[in-house]
Amino acid sequence: MSSTTTIQPATVEDIDSLLPMVEQYWKFENIEGFDPARMRALLTRVLEDASLGRIWISRVYGEPAGYLLAVYVFSLEHQGITAEIDEFFLVPQHRGLGIGASMLAAAEAQFRIEECTNVSLQLGRSNEAARRFYRENGFEGRDGFELVSKML
Numbered sequence: 001m002s003s004t005t006t007i008q009p010a011t012v013e014d015i016d017s018l019l020p021m022v023e024q025y026w027k028f029e030n031i032e033g034f035d036p037a038r039m040r041a042l043l044t045r046v047l048e049d050a051s052l053g054r055i056w057i058s059r060v061y062g063e064p065a066g067y068l069l070a071v072y073v074f075s076l077e078h079q080g081i082t083a084e085i086d087e088f089f090l091v092p093q094h095r096g097l098g099i100g101a102s103m104l105a106a107a108e109a110q111f112r113i114e115e116c117t118n119v120s121l122q123l124g125r126s127n128e129a130a131r132r133f134y135r136e137n138g139f140e141g142r143d144g145f146e147l148v149s150k151m152l
Contacts, residue, residue, distance in 0.1 A: 009054060019036055024091070082119070100133060
């Protein structure tokens, strides 16, 4: 990562920079239903209530380059607060430069400060580049488990 790159906790003032990247991420992951007004409200909510989670933003030469959004969950199984990386996106031209690993390290440092017991994330089955990145950064699959979900 170069000296022209910054990684910092996001604030409400960063929402206008975050929204276009969230939209790009949703398109990349084929997530339907992106609504800028709804996303603005949700980003504001998490940025104003640290008990819900954290967001980090990366900039290169002052321009938004990526974001990492983690949410917090209480878990008996993991014996405390766990962090789940809900969204992690780097603008394509900034990938492979070490920014992602630096963002992940910044997030993990905060998780340790907040005494999170573990960090987890969901990963698209066909996203081999992401799978390789996470393995290189110490993440492992959980054999015998499958994620299931239901919209309410």
